[in-house]
């Protein structure tokens with residue numbers, strides 16, 4: 087296996103080196119290849135966060151469309167490798183949409199949930215992300231959301247809420263009665279962004 091840098095740039099602040107093969111010492115590894123083969127090169131419990139959007143089995147150029155059972159069995163091999171490489175405080179964010187067969191909708195996240203549970207993970211959020219563009223359906227409502235299943239390996243997981251807080255609707259709002267009367271009622275750093283995310287195009 088070659089381990090020469092794919093890319094190297096130096097700046098006054100930090101040298102950026104991108105490596106092709108995984109090594110704990112790499113700052114960035116960018117591997118173009120089969121996910122399962124690559125995952126086998128990563129040691130147990132060494133990854134903190136997995137964010138991925140796997141193929142949906144909808145016949146895109148990079149996939150071979152198959153029956154839903156075979157598709158999920160193939161993805162479970164990848165998922166069990168991801169779980170092996172995930173550390174105890176780690177998370178997996180699995181983004182999918184629907185697989186549609188002859189007009190029948192199969193919400194992939196519902197099928198995936200069972201696979202993650204079998205692999206010992208716990209769901210923390212099912213995030214709905216809404217978009218405004220897309221195909222216009224004529225025999226059902228047009229699909230305008232996909233989901234991200236956020237699973238953790240243990241109950242002692244990393245979650246940094248403060249850096250992702252958003253502006254509160256009423257930032258200066260205060261308690262109007264009770265022992266905290268007059269005190270700010272919201273978090274001064276903003277509110278929790280919730281499990282519904284909107285991607286709007288201006």
Ligand SMILES: C[S@@+](CC[C@H](N)C(=O)[O-])C[C@H]1O[C@@H](n2cnc3c(N)ncnc32)[C@H](O)[C@@H]1O
Pocket residue numbers: 119120121122138139140141142148149
């Ligand atoms: C649903 S797309 C995700 C697209 C991505 N979220 C984006 O916004 O560009 C699935 C991706 O998985 C890649 N892929 C499919 N099979 C793969 C495999 N066996 N190993 C690694 N990547 C694979 C495809 O090339 C494609 O980019």
